[in-house]
Amino acid sequence: xxxxxxxxxxxxxxxxxxxxxxxxxxxxxxxxxxxxxxxxxxxxxxxxxxxxxxxxxxxxxxxxxxxxxxxxxxxxxxxxxxxxxxxxxxxxxxxxxxxxxxxxxxxxxxxxxxxxxxxxxxxxxxxxxxxxxxxxxxxxxxxxxxxxxxxxxxxxxxxxxxxxxxxxxxxxxxxxxxxxxxxxxxxxxxxxxxxxxxxxxxxxxxxxxxxxxxxxxxxxxxxxxxxxxxxxxxxxxxxxxxxxxxxxxxxxxxxxxxxxxxxxxxxxxxxxxxxxxxxxxxxxxxxxxxxxxxxxxxxxxxxxxxxxxxxxxxxxxxxxxxxxxxxxxxxxxxxxxxxxxxxxxxxxxxxxxxxxxxxxxxxxxxxxxxxxxxxxxxxxxxxxxxxxxxxxxxxxxxxxxxxxxxxxxxxxxxxxxxxxxxxxxxxxxxxxxxxxxxxxxxxxxxxxxxxxxxxxxxxxxxxxxxxxxxxxxxxxxxxxxxxxxxxxxxxxxxxxxxxxxxxxxxxxxxxxxxxxxxxxxxxxxxxxxxxxxxxxxxxxxxxxxxxxxxxxxxxxxxxxxxxxxxxxxxxxxxxxxxxxxxxxxxxxxxxxxxxxxxxxxxxxxxxxxxxxxxx
Numbered sequence: 001x002x003x004x005x006x007x008x009x010x011x012x013x014x015x016x017x018x019x020x021x022x023x024x025x026x027x028x029x030x031x032x033x034x035x036x037x038x039x040x041x042x043x044x045x046x047x048x049x050x051x052x053x054x055x056x057x058x059x060x061x062x063x064x065x066x067x068x069x070x071x072x073x074x075x076x077x078x079x080x081x082x083x084x085x086x087x088x089x090x091x092x093x094x095x096x097x098x099x100x101x102x103x104x105x106x107x108x109x110x111x112x113x114x115x116x117x118x119x120x121x122x123x124x125x126x127x128x129x130x131x132x133x134x135x136x137x138x139x140x141x142x143x144x145x146x147x148x149x150x151x152x153x154x155x156x157x158x159x160x161x162x163x164x165x166x167x168x169x170x171x172x173x174x175x176x177x178x179x180x181x182x183x184x185x186x187x188x189x190x191x192x193x194x195x196x197x198x199x200x201x202x203x204x205x206x207x208x209x210x211x212x213x214x215x216x217x218x219x220x221x222x223x224x225x226x227x228x229x230x231x232x233x234x235x236x237x238x239x240x241x242x243x244x245x246x247x248x249x250x251x252x253x254x255x256x257x258x259x260x261x262x263x264x265x266x267x268x269x270x271x272x273x274x275x276x277x278x279x280x281x282x283x284x285x286x287x288x289x290x291x292x293x294x295x296x297x298x299x300x301x302x303x304x305x306x307x308x309x310x311x312x313x314x315x316x317x318x319x320x321x322x323x324x325x326x327x328x329x330x331x332x333x334x335x336x337x338x339x340x341x342x343x344x345x346x347x348x349x350x351x352x353x354x355x356x357x358x359x360x361x362x363x364x365x366x367x368x369x370x371x372x373x374x375x376x377x378x379x380x381x382x383x384x385x386x387x388x389x390x391x392x393x394x395x396x397x398x399x400x401x402x403x404x405x406x407x408x409x410x411x412x413x414x415x416x417x418x419x420x421x422x423x424x425x426x427x428x429x430x431x432x433x434x435x436x437x438x439x440x441x442x443x444x445x446x447x448x449x450x451x452x453x454x455x456x457x458x459x460x461x462x463x464x465x466x467x468x469x470x471x472x473x474x475x476x477x478x479x480x481x482x483x484x485x486x487x488x489x490x491x492x493x494x495x496x497x498x499x500x501x502x503x504x505x506x507x508x509x510x511x512x513x514x515x516x517x518x519x520x521x522x523x524x525x526x527x528x529x530x531x532x533x534x535x536x537x538x539x540x541x542x543x544x545x546x547x548x549x550x551x552x553x554x555x556x557x558x559x560x561x562x563x564x565x566x567x568x569x570x571x572x573x574x575x576x577x578x579x580x581x582x583x584x585x586x587x588x589x590x591x592x593x594x595x596x597x598x599x600x601x602x603x604x605x606x607x608x609x610x611x612x613x614x615x
Contacts, residue, residue: 004029005018005022005023005025005026005029006026006029006030006033006082006087009026009083010085011083011084011085012059012060012063012064012083012084012110015056015059015060015083016060018060020254020255020258023056023057023060023254023258024053024254026056027052027053027055027056027252027254028052028282030052030055030056030079030082030083031049031052031281031282031283032282033082033087033090034048034049034052034078034079034082035049035282035283035301036301037078037090037091037093038078038093038296039298039299039300039301040091040298041090041091041092041093041094041095041298042094042295042296042297042298042420043078043093043094043101043295043296043420044075044076044078044101044294044295044296045280045283045286045293045294045295045296046279046280046286046290046291046293046294047075047076047146047176047279047290047294048075048076048077048078048079049279049280049281049282049283049286050076050174050176050251050277050278050279050280050281051076051079051144051174051251051277052079052281052282053251053252053253053254053257053277054144054172054174054251054257054275054277055079055080055083056079056083056254057254057257057258057261058142058144058261059080059083059084060258061258061261061262061265062140062142062261062265063139064084064110064112065109065110065112066139067139067140067141067142068112068113068125068128068129068139068140068141068142069110069112069142069144070112070113070115070121070124070125070128070141070142070143070144071103071113071115071121071144072115072118072119072120072121072122072143072144072145072146072149073115073116073117073118073146073149074101074102074103074114074115074116074424075146075294076144076146076174077102077103077111077115078090078093080103080110081099081108084108084110084111085108085110086099086107086108094420094421094422094588095420095588095589095590096588096589096590096593096594097587097589098588098589100422100587100588101420101421101422101588102114102115102116102421102422102424103115112124112128113125113128114424115424116388116421116422116423116424116425117388117389117392117424118146118148118149118152118362119145119149119150119152119153119154119155119362120154121143121144121145121149122143122145122155122158122159122162122169122171123154123157123158123161124143125141125142125143125169125171126141126143126158126161126162126165126167126169128141129141129167129168129169130165130167132167132168133166133167133168140168140170140265141167141168141169141170142169142170142171142172143169143170143171143172144172144174145171145172145173145174146173146174146175146176147173147174147175147176148339148361148362149362150173151339151361151362151363152361152362152363153363153365153366159171159238159241159243160241162241162242162243162270163241163242163243163270164242165270166268166269166270167269167270168268168269169270169271170264170270170271170272170273171243171270171271171272171273172273172274172275173247173272173273173274173275174251174275174277175248175251175274175275175276175277176251176276176277176278176279176290235247235272235274238272238274241272242270243270243271243272244267244269244270244271244272245272245274246260246264246271246272246273246274247272247273247274247275247276248274248275248276249273249274249275249276250275250276251275251276251277252277252278252281257275260273261273279294280293283301285304285305291342292305293305311473312448312473312474312476313448313473313479314345314471314472314473315413315445315448315451315469315470315471315472315473315474316343316344316345316413316471317345318448318451318452318469318474318479319344319345319384319411319413319451319455319469320344320345320346320347320348320349321348321452321479322451322452322455322456322483323335323345323346323349323382323384323411324348324349324352324353325483326382326455326456326459326483327349327352327353327356328352329483330380332378332379332380333356333379333380333381333382333459334356334357334358334374334379334380334381334382335349335350335353335356335357335358335381335382335384336358336360336367336370336371336381336382336383336384337358337359337360337367337383337384337385338359338360338361338362338363338364338366338367338385338389339359339360339361339362339363340384340385340386340389341357341359343386343413344384344385344386344411344413345384345413346384358370364385364389364390364392364393364396365392365393365395365396367383367385367393368383368393368396368397368400368401368408369396369400369401371383371401371406371408372396372400372401372404372406372408375401375406375407375408376404376406380407380409380459381408381409382408382409382410382411382459383408383409383410383411384411384413385410385411385412385413386412386413386414386425386427387412387413387414387415387416387426387427387428387429387430387468388414388418388424388425388426388427390410390412390430391429391430391433394433397410397437397464398437401464402437402438402439402440402463402464403438403439405439405462405463405464406463406464407461407462407463407464407465408464408465409455409458409459409461409464409465409466409467410464410465410466410467411455411467411469412427412430412466412467412468412469413469413471414426414427414470414471415427415430415431415444415468415469415470415506415507415552415553416428416470416471416506416507416552416553416581417552417581417586417591417594417595417598418471418591419471419588419589419590419591419594420588420589421588422586422587422588422589423585423586423587423588426585426586427468427470427553428553428554428581428586429553429554430466430468430553431444431468431505431529431551431553431558431559432553432554432556432557432558432561433557434466434468434529434530435529435530435557435558435559435562436557437464439463439464440463440464440465440466440530441458441461441463441464441465441466441488441528441530441531442465442466442468442528442529442530443457443458443465443466443467443468443527443528443529444467444468444469444505444506444507444526444527444528444529444551444559445467445469445506445527446504446506446507446509446510446525446527447474447475447476447477447509447510448474448475448476448477448479449477449478449479449480450477450525450527451467451469451474452479452480452483453480453484453485453486454467454486454527455467456483456484456485457485457486457488460485461488468506469506469507470506470507470552471591472591474510475510486527488528488531489528489531489532489533490527490528490533490536491503491524491525491526491527491528491533491536492524492525492527493522493523493524493525493536494509494513494516494523494524494525495513495516495517495521495522495523496522497516497519497520497521497522497523498520498521498522498544499521499544499545499546500519500520500521500522500544500545500546500547500548500609500613501521501522501523501524501540501541501543501544501546501547501548502515502516502521502522502523502524502548502549502550502609503524503526503537503540503547503548503549503550503560503563504523504524504525504526504549504550504551505526505529505549505550505551505552505553505559506551506552507552508550508551508552508579508600508605509523509525509550511600511601511602511605512550512602512605514602515602515605515606515609518606519606519609519610521548521609522540522543522544524536524540526559526563529558529559529562530562532559532562532563532566534566534569534570537563537566537567537570538570538572541567541570541572541574542572544574545574545575546574546575546576546577546609546612546613547563547567547574547575547576547577548576548577548578548579548609548612549563549564549576549577549578549579549580550579550580550600550605551579551580551581552580552581552595552600553580553581554580554581554582554583555578555579555580555581555582555583556583558578558580559580560576560578560579560580561578563576564576564578575612577608577609577612579599579600579605579608580600581598581600582598586598
């Protein structure tokens with residue numbers, strides 16, 4: 001006899017007939033299934049293990065997809081995917097042509113909103129709840145947001161707006177940083193059930209109607225209620241936003257979750273439920289090291305993550321070493337990260353220079369303006385940020401940094417395609433949106449040595465600068481030990497050839513070299529997108545019949561466009577082929593496969609160049 005509850009669940013409707021004991025068992029089986037899956041595919045582990053009970057409770061109480069469940073970030077949706085008919089495809093998670101690691105509307109009707117960047121759930125859910133009201137439709141909308149995502153200003157903008165509207169919106173704060181002490185767990189679970197019940201809320205509304213003709217008494221009653229609830233719960237802030245605050249409750253207590261959610265479902269207006277969970281719940285290594293098990297590659301669940309084997313350093317590690325070295329040489333350097341200290345390579349810097357290390361939380365806009373303030377006061381800030389997240393701080397880059405020509409250095413990680421994380425995390429646009437900003441210096445290193453040298457060059461630039469490098473390892477170029485810069489705005493001719501000249505930027509210099517050898521073409525490592533090396537462009541245009549530009553960035557408005565603009569300005573007309581990322585979102589998968597599909601591996605580049613010459 002098969003005692004598995006998970007085997008009996010094909011979609012969320014199946015949860016309605018399960019007993020509480022079976023729902024609890026289901027949460028445990030989900031956890032085991034997620035561990036086994038991620039061990040084979042890689043992915044986000046600790047955060048997903050922390051929401052199994054919450055996911056079960058949500059689908060047991062609400063009626064998705066009619067009711068809308070909006071997940072913030074998407075690092076906590078694996079259990080949701082499993083329960084919504086995608087269990088059999090979980091082996092393809094984050095693989096080429098497989099399931100996305102994030103919610104995706106095209107993938108399932110149960111995925112109400114795509115979520116790759118954090119702090120968007122409340123805004124999106126409020127929009128859906130407002131649409132329901134405008135259209136006279138009767139469905140509930142739930143936003144699930146983590147405590148880390150609550151550090152972003154956008155979340156508070158949405159709370160401020162939602163509290164002033166009468167939309168039927170439930171915001172669930174998944175707090176996985178604080179522990180549940182006995183006085184919080186037992187007492188508040190009881191109080192939350194009470195405060196979320198119809199009787200309490202009916203009495204509150206009835207009291208307001210009865211006391212409405214007597215404003216002083218009504219105001220006194222409201223203050224008394226706020227005082228009592230303030231003593232019992234830590235929700236004063238959210239009450240001030242206009243929400244009915246409930247919690248905190250144990251996010252791993254299926255009984256408490258279902259009872260509370262069932263009560264909340266009967267209430268109208270904006271509701272706020274605070275739950276406390278443990279990242280990595282149920283898997284001891286992830287419980288002990290939730291940061292290390294946030295995003296993992298393939299691993300053996302019995303052994304846990306193995307130590308990284310020695311080998312070529314990643315670009316992230318090259319940056320981290322450079323940052324520590326430059327900080328030792330210059331007391332004015334400060335390092336800033338928007339909640340990506342480990343991912344951006346700042347761990348060693350933070351340990352060596354803790355007083356000059358600032359993790360500002362998931363607050364990219366603040367990070368840039370904070371850096372601008374530091375620069376105004378004589379410091380030399382370096383902001384370590386992923387390309388995809390820099391998009392969120394574009395106004396601050398223009399208005400607060402570039403407009404004032406401040407010496408803020410952007411170390412932009414994950415430039416180009418990023419593989420398994422897909423289009424929400426791809427750095428496909430930074431060369432385009434950076435090069436059009438006045439005062440900017442924009443560099444794209446082709447290997448590890450170039451990365452270190454260009455970081456030193458950018459740091460010494462008197463205005464704003466950006467060095468953009470890809471994810472993963474480079475070709476293995478020996479690293480210089482010094483901090484010497486290179487001439488600003490000067491590329492390097494790597495190979496002299498015949499009638500074709502390839503002007504390559506950043507990560508595509510390496511495959512371009514192979515193509516140049518096959519075609520006897522000249523190859524220039526342009527180094528800088530801005531200022532572009534006009535003299536090198538002139539020389540190549542005057543001595544070659546065909547020009548080709550290469551970049552791991554969208555072709556529109558990118559580095560190739562900078563070359564074309566320079567040629568036009570110089571009055572030089574030459575046939576020119578622009579190769580780069582296509583005008584579409586490139587899905588997740590193996591990076592080498594994705595580049596090949598975009599025609600940006602050596603074979604694809606060669607085919608395109610040969611076709612260009614023949615035509």
